[in-house]
Amino acid sequence: MADTVATPKAHGHGEHHDVDYLHDGSLLSWMTTVDHKKLGVMYLWSVLFMFFLGGVFALLIRMELFSSDPSKAMMDAQTYNKVFTLHGAIMVFLFIIPSIPAALGNFVLPIMLGAKDVAFPRLNLASFWVYVTGALIAVTAMVTGGVDTGWTFYTPYSTTTDGSVALMTFAAFVLGFSSILTGVNFIATVHKLRAPGMGWFKMPLFVWGMYATAIIQVLATPVLAITLLLLIMERTFGVGVFDPKLGGDPVLFQHFFWFYSHPAVYIMILPGMAIISEVIPTMSQKTFFGYKATAFSSVAIAIVSFVVWGHHMFTSGQSQLAGAIFSFLTFLVGIPSAIKVFNWITTMYKGSISLEAPMLYALMFLILFGIGGLTGLFLGAMSVDIHLHDTYFVVAHFHYVMMGSTAIAFLAGLHYWWPKMFGRMYNESAARIAAVLVFIGFNTTFLPQFLLGSRGMPRRYYNYLPEFTFLHQVSTVGSWILALGFIIMAGYLFASLRKKFDAPANPWHGRSLEWQIASPPITHNFHEVPVVTAEPYDYYRPFEPSVKGHH
């Protein structure tokens, strides 16, 4: 436990600390480490495993929906309902929410600020094990009866159905704490641990995005925790809060749930935007266009995201006036996102653009987020949303945002920082092939779902009318292409880990601090405290390193 990382030392030049962090310590020391890099890596493998698990459930859903003929069913309706619930719950609570902040953010954010670690390293370790505990509880719920409520746990279905709903809800409750702890840690780190010279507007935009995300995590997640506790109380002890039979109100649950879960959409997308704001200027070797606008729009999105939850409830029976206000605010929250897209594109203008894997994913993000964001206009418009609500249109829309944008940005970040994290380069050609397959597979899977939804196909349907067969089959074939892309990706990433360290310190010619230290970094990150003089993206003038004395 005597890890010296957390101990501030002016010049930690001991021999021990010059070892790269990957080879510094036994397995046990990894389990109890307070090093943000090791925790980031452990988070990374955890969320990747969860992504794999959620992906398997997704493939099962698409397989079942390949045919509407009951005699060709793979599973019964009850099983299907559990499978789509687990797909959603795993992807949201165990993959997307922790993916970028906890895995990549943990690794990169302190280095970008010029710090040796996050502000509360032990809290960081606690957060990881709380996450693992939550994941284990979720797995227990899956194998002891499963859950068939959908990831939204709507009452009174969730309080009356069989299965391990209380346990799964408790897992989400526990996972929430992991999220809150990471958020608190990041806020404190950004405020207190910036290196000398690192003013707020010299921070890389990734840090701004993480900061905005952390604010939402800390403010919104407790509401989810309270809601889920109330649900458990009602289900286990019959306390009437949501079930009208017990004197409760089922729509109240939806208000509580979306009061967290809409901001949570931004917990998911802001980190994605944060990565893109890093990858595009570096890969384009170009100053960021509209740095402040992008930084402030992250914070603006974080704030406005708290007052748009009712747009999930236009058909729920909430008052028309409330619906109108939520609709209006929903349109407003789209504007900062639009500004960001224009900023990213303009950043590429007259750049020197490399089309290596991280940039391919960033370009993919611009296109897929374009579709995901623009289709939000249909859903913000009340009269149109009434028709599209709870259809495949919504399924397609949020997959373009959650997967097409956040998960793709995560992949951009993974490919961008992989050499830094593991000290090895992956096979670039294989990476490009996988990227193209992911892009084709993703669109083949989800574009037809917009059409299905417009034509009236409701979501969460085990079976469907014959007229929807063709589009469902196209979508299923798309999921196979997507899976193939991911298999190739797993192949070249694992293959790279078998090599000796071969990554240069700065493979993409970046200028933020993480590119000025070794790949992989030493345990202390920096030999000496860096003094920041340059802007993070000043590619218009010769490079002026802030870190002295690196290899």
Add this chain to the structure above:
Amino acid sequence: MNWLREWMMPLQASEHAAKVDNLYVFILLLTSAFFVLIVYLTVLFAWKYKRRKEGVLTINFQHNLALELVWSIIPLMIVIGIFFWSFNDYAAANVAPNDALEIHVTGKKWNWTFEYPDGTRSIRSLHVPVNKPIRLIMTSEDVLHAFFIPALRIKQDVIPGRYVDLNFTATVAGKHQVFCAEYCGRDHSGMLGDLFVDSPAKYAEWLEKGDEELYKMKPADLGKMVWEMKGCNSCHTIDGSKGEGPSFKGLFGRTEKFKDGSTAVADENYIRESILNPQAKVVAGYEPVMPTFQGLLREIEIKGVIAYIKELK
């Protein structure tokens, strides 16, 4: 743009549906234009400014007020326009005219039941006259459901313990699909229904005849349903205990004694007469309080009640 609408949306069966589609197509064209712009610029820049030489310095282009104002204000104006357009259509669709025909809808795992003003009930099939404003008053007996008619572009969650409205005026006669759109468990995807939009004459004929489901039911089951739904059960027990009226148990074939001293065997004709003209023979020991059901029950329902009483030996 008709082909586009017809390709993407279901048949339009109301004026509201046409309004929704107009906005849908407008947003589609608008967003497509923006999307093309995004893709065009992305691909153009990625191709035109592709790295040809390592280590070059690029221009310092961080701000352009005019550009930033343009791409903030134009989208803002557009979305505010869409907001007002959509809210207008939404609000208009939620107003029921005074002469609307009110039909009660009940959702229960995994069926829809409909009750019409004259007491007619139907299961899974909603019948309405064409061009007549309809107000559905909906509730659920268990969990959340949602009543969704794609052809009318309307949808409303159905909530236990509360009534919610759904208003429409169907203008296209025919059969339209009804879905449950709020996940409700095992047979959620089988919780379907049909909306039959009929000419006024056909609708009246259907009301007269009753739901086709009635004709598929076992007569005694139908009789039991009538006993429950029409309030027979408030006076006539089925376990032999005494209510405001004689119990149905063991009634059939019994010899009844009446107030005026006469007697009769309770056969089919006696039961029929007691339903339609209850004051004709009042059983001794009971008050003449039963109202007539003349015009309130269909022939098939009377037969059902007789069959039900026969079963209660």
